[in-house]
Amino acid sequence: MPDDTPLLTIRGLTVAFAGVPALRGVDLDIHAGESLGLVGESGCGKSVTWLAALGLLPATAAVRGSVTLEGQELLGAPPARLDAVRGGRVAMIFQDPSSALNPVRRVGAQVAEALALHRGMRGAAARAEVLRLFDQVGIPDAARRIDAWPHEMSGGQNQRVMIAIALAGRPEILVADEPTTALDATIQAQILDLLRRLQAETGMALVLISHDLGVVADMCRRVGVMYAGRVVEMAESDALFAHPAHPYTRGLLAALPDLLGPRRRLASIPGAVPEPWNLPPGCPFAPRCAEAIAACSAAEPALAETAPDPGSPSHRAACIRVAAPTPTPHLVLA
Amino acid sequence: MTLLALDRVSRVYAGHRGLFGRARPVRAVDEVSLVLDAGRTLGVVGESGCGKSTTGRIALGLEPPDSGSVRFEGAALPPPNTAAWRRQRARMQLVFQDPLAALDRRLTVAAQIAEPLAIHGIGSGADRAERVAQLLADVGLRPDLGRRHPHELSGGQRQRAVLARALATDPVLLVCDEPVSALDVSIQAQVVNMLLDLQAARGIAMLFISHDLKVVRQVSHEVAVMYLGRVVEQGPADMLFAEPVHPYTQALVSAIPTPGPRRAARIVLAGDPPNPAARPPGCAFHPRCPVAIARCASETPALGHAQDGRLVACHLAATQAPTGIAA
Numbered sequence: 001m002p003d004d005t006p007l008l009t010i011r012g013l014t015v016a017f018a019g020v021p022a023l024r025g026v027d028l029d030i031h032a033g034e035s036l037g038l039v040g041e042s043g044c045g046k047s048v049t050w051l052a053a054l055g056l057l058p059a060t061a062a063v064r065g066s067v068t069l070e071g072q073e074l075l076g077a078p079p080a081r082l083d084a085v086r087g088g089r090v091a092m093i094f095q096d097p098s099s100a101l102n103p104v105r106r107v108g109a110q111v112a113e114a115l116a117l118h119r120g121m122r123g124a125a126a127r128a129e130v131l132r133l134f135d136q137v138g139i140p141d142a143a144r145r146i147d148a149w150p151h152e153m154s155g156g157q158n159q160r161v162m163i164a165i166a167l168a169g170r171p172e173i174l175v176a177d178e179p180t181t182a183l184d185a186t187i188q189a190q191i192l193d194l195l196r197r198l199q200a201e202t203g204m205a206l207v208l209i210s211h212d213l214g215v216v217a218d219m220c221r222r223v224g225v226m227y228a229g230r231v232v233e234m235a236e237s238d239a240l241f242a243h244p245a246h247p248y249t250r251g252l253l254a255a256l257p258d259l260l261g262p263r264r265r266l267a268s269i270p271g272a273v274p275e276p277w278n279l280p281p282g283c284p285f286a287p288r289c290a291e292a293i294a295a296c297s298a299a300e301p302a303l304a305e306t307a308p309d310p311g312s313p314s315h316r317a318a319c320i321r322v323a324a325p326t327p328t329p330h331l332v333l334a
Numbered sequence: 335m336t337l338l339a340l341d342r343v344s345r346v347y348a349g350h351r352g353l354f355g356r357a358r359p360v361r362a363v364d365e366v367s368l369v370l371d372a373g374r375t376l377g378v379v380g381e382s383g384c385g386k387s388t389t390g391r392i393a394l395g396l397e398p399p400d401s402g403s404v405r406f407e408g409a410a411l412p413p414p415n416t417a418a419w420r421r422q423r424a425r426m427q428l429v430f431q432d433p434l435a436a437l438d439r440r441l442t443v444a445a446q447i448a449e450p451l452a453i454h455g456i457g458s459g460a461d462r463a464e465r466v467a468q469l470l471a472d473v474g475l476r477p478d479l480g481r482r483h484p485h486e487l488s489g490g491q492r493q494r495a496v497l498a499r500a501l502a503t504d505p506v507l508l509v510c511d512e513p514v515s516a517l518d519v520s521i522q523a524q525v526v527n528m529l530l531d532l533q534a535a536r537g538i539a540m541l542f543i544s545h546d547l548k549v550v551r552q553v554s555h556e557v558a559v560m561y562l563g564r565v566v567e568q569g570p571a572d573m574l575f576a577e578p579v580h581p582y583t584q585a586l587v588s589a590i591p592t593p594g595p596r597r598a599a600r601i602v603l604a605g606d607p608p609n610p611a612a613r614p615p616g617c618a619f620h621p622r623c624p625v626a627i628a629r630c631a632s633e634t635p636a637l638g639h640a641q642d643g644r645l646v647a648c649h650l651a652a653t654q655a656p657t658g659i660a661a
Contacts, residue, residue, distance in 0.1 A: 154607060156606060157606065184381035184382055185547075185590065186381065186602075186622075187381075187606075189585075189603070192591070211519065213519070214592045214593055217591065217592070217593040218591035218592075219591075241593040253593060255519050255520050256548065256593070257523075257552035259547060259575050259587065265527060266527055267523065269520035269523070269524075272490060272520075272521065
């Protein structure tokens with residue numbers, strides 16, 4: 001990691017909709033230039049975390065905790081300050097580009113709008129910058145496509161436009177929420193390639209939210225696994241996929257079919273994700289966990305360090321079975 | 335034993351190009367030949383617009399092919415909406431991606447599973463209730479869930495209910511169109527395992543249509559890869575994904591992000607996904623193909639047998655003239 005001071009810090013973030021908890025205490029650090037992946041199944045809170053952090057949830061959502069960008073608190077910040085951050089220092093792209101774009105404005109004008117808002121650019125200068133951004137995100141024939149309508153572009157091209165809009169504010173952090181889920185496999189490969197290249201070119205940090213463990217493994221240095229509104233495991237990507245500590249992470253990996261090698265019966269996780277208004281006591285994964293013991297239902301485990309020695313990179317898991325005081329977690333796993 | 339045989343079926347839609355454009359015909363499915371044996375699974379993979387879903391609908395007789403023929407259990411499909419067609423439809427069933435759309439929101443799950451029994455005149459009264467209970471058990475749903483409505487079930491439970499209904503008439507063929515694509519990973523594994531168990535127990539053949547190569551390999555004996563309406567490669571599932579021969583299959587396989595160490599450099603295809611309304615001449619894949627030669631732009635490659643027995647449609651693959659099926 002380039003710097004020890006995080007660019008953005010999330011502490012104790014909770015979100016509830018009409019008293020039903022959607023997020024139950026999330027702590028995250030994003031460092032400049034890093035790539036952080038967040039994985040989990042529907043409803044785990046991976047998207048809500050970022051909508052809440054950027055003040056994008058409706059007023060009916062009860063958001064508590066703290067989100068600071070270089071020491072500046074974002075939660076409850078006045079709209080003017082948030083507007084400078086959103087789309088500026090922190091940009092976000094979503095799953096479905098065709099619904100995120102305005103269907104009755106030309107794509108170039110939508111990029112120019114972001115340039116006017118965040119960099120005060122107008123007229124010929126803005127148009128030249130739109131062309132440069134279109135080139136940067138790999139839209140061929142940029143001079144002509146600048147005046148196209150969103151419906152005239154393919155899903156992959158529209159996602160490139162969305163990325164151009166995000167880049168217009170020269171973000172330090174790009175939050176990409178399932179950016180390739182709606183796209184075909186070969187187009188997904190193009191967009192992931194583009195995000196990787198842009199990150200190298202601009203030095204921005206990338207937060208990639210995805211249900212696809214493969215996408216996150218491929219793109220991110222550090223990965224957080226979320227379940228029922230909390231982060232249950234957080235580690236360097238290589239370590240997470242080689243030695244998953246939390247039984248839920250292990251379950252997710254075992255549930256994925258392989259493309260190559262001998263076929264094995266998929267190890268499915270029994271049951272289903274608990275309803276947020278009906279969470280079991282203690283660890284919310286305990287009812288589905290093959291390794292659960294009585295103590296698992298007593299109290300919800302905190303995210304605790306499992307790394308074998310102080311020198312190795314942090315690997316934290318929220319499981320009482322792996323965060324035992326004796327520092328031999330990998331032996332327990334084997 | 336051959337259960338289902340598609341022989342050079344094509345399906346052309348009229349197509350439209352907006353307010354001022356001219357209509358262009360769309361060849362959704364173009365000379366596709368597939369054979370499915372009883373009790374086996376044939377996977378059909380490809381990206382949006384490749385014709386894989388239309389192929390499934392043609393196989394079921396839900397859509398007539400504009401040319402070519404479909405034979406099921408040795409006989410041609412009866413014309414749609416006739417009594418004979420309805421009888422045959424009990425032998426072949428369809429499972430879609432979105433179970434909530436496939437189920438009737440106003441009926442309980444048990445009532446919906448019983449419906450095909452009534453339509454096809456299978457069993458009577460008490461006998462049907464017993465069959466419904468057995469079907470619920472077969473797909474791993476608790477008996478009390480039968481009294482619920484679709485919105486009271488989770489996504490995985492709904493897909494199980496759809497499967498129970500599809501199995502009610504004891505079909506020999508199941509066409510599954512993206513059956514697990516909308517499900518979360520942990521639930522997806524449950525449904526995939528169940529499909530394999532049902533096939534082992536009942537000897538059902540499956541035409542398994544999906545964009546997810548990993549799921550397709552998990553369930554399929556044989557796989558056909560489609561691109562813009564045509565089959566470009568077909569062979570045993572393990573062979574096809576371990577050593578893809580067609581450049582498109584190679585790109586598809588390489589595009590799958592997988593946890594763990596990378597196998598090889600990723601092939602990133604240039605260009606947009608293909609538009610079925612603007613099919614390139616020659617090999618439809620040539621504008622995106624990293625190894626295309628001049629001939630690819632003018633001449634459509636025929637599907638031929640490679641040395642290892644698989645079928646490939648590529649000028650650069652060493653194939654022999656096909657026998658029986660030809661382009």
